[in-house]
Amino acid sequence: MQPQKYWREIPARYRLEGGRCKKCRKAFLPSRLVCDACGSREFEKARFTGTGTVHSFTMIHTPPSGYSGPYVLAIVELDGGPKLTMQIADCGADEAKIGDKVRVEFRKLTQVGDAGVLCYGYKAVLV
């Protein structure tokens, strides 16, 4: 990952700062220019809570480069917020269930080789 791209995503990845459509209230992380639900272009800043529910998940056995598997990749619906794709950390294949409550923790996502930037962000842990 380029440091510039990583840096742009810091508010969303570190603090769950995204946007909410002013017209229909749909939540997005990161925020976007046009709401995909109502077409509005007006958004307000929103900081989402670090708790949510497992909406769905799968086991990744052949991870992309920079990641080591196997790991659980889930769609987590944040309480009062958007659905996000994130890893469930410290979790085996047989431990997660749809509907499980999770808490978002700050974890290392990947590192660029042995000398590149360290990338941090959110992962879920089962509560």
Next chain:
Amino acid sequence: MAKIGIIGYGSCIPRNRIKVEEIAKVWGADAESFKRGLLLEEKSVPSPDQDTITMAVEASRRAVLRAGIDPAKIGALYVGSESHPYAVKPSGTVLAEALGATPECHTADLEFACKAGTEAMYICSQLVKAGSVPYALAVGADTSQGAPGDALEYSAAAGAAAFVFGSEEDKIVAELVDTYAFMTDTPDFWRREHMHYPRHGGRFTGEPAFFKHVCGAARGMMAKTKTQPSDFRYVVFHQPNGKFPLRAGQMLGFKKEQILTGWLVNRLGNTYSGASPLGLTAVLDEAQAGDRILVVSFGSGAGSDGFVFQATGRLASVQKLAAGTREQLDNKKRYLDYGTYARYRGKIRMAEK
């Protein structure tokens, strides 16, 4: 003079553990000698995606939650560690950004073997006392490593503790009564640049290093505050193994029950910069208004910081606001075998990238 003190505290302990038996088995060592001699049973192990920065963030979020403050008002934050993830680039900037404390914030990464966490507490408390910043955040965090098969491998563990210092009297949960520092140049333990594992002076780490500085700082702290061991409900010492803090307590005239609440090392291991700070968080989880607490850290090289705190009436109202230290130590543990532990800790040589 205006009162200052801790207004919020938090801790982070990884879920993974490895038992002393599991390590001893690999090296043909006698597990019983570590269990009986050093009073070690198991230690925490960070997951591959946990490091000093991630644990500092988790512990600090709990501290800010208990403090009930706007993180943008944290005017200074310091992370003390001997395992900062970058050789060049601060841990503190990531922490400040994750909390929402940027950009009006001063930060520096501190290092003094196992004492870096209390160095951060020392500096933060004095900045608040001087009125330079409204709130200051001090973190001690480490994911330290011992060389495979070395005695340190049985104890080197991972964890973090964080404290928000402030001066608003209605926010203080533990008033800082006074501080004291004691240090000399003593080469008992070190790690040179680019070296992966530390070296230590074996038995030289005991009498002339740990005991001299811990007892020196504890006696100096009690003399400065005109107190004696019986004036304290709790005492927390640096805990590189189970035996050293108990022996220091005995030498100084403390009873075992004053030590045990903050004595986590038998099942946590040595969390280096996090060790005595984590002990203090475990004490703050239990303490009641009026209880006096003596904290004495130790960092090789070598020195000790002393602190006297007194719990206030507000403490009880924040204890349950976030996960407690013993709660993290006792629950949701994941036991690792040595192979998984070696992979998690990067002890296996991989193909170059």
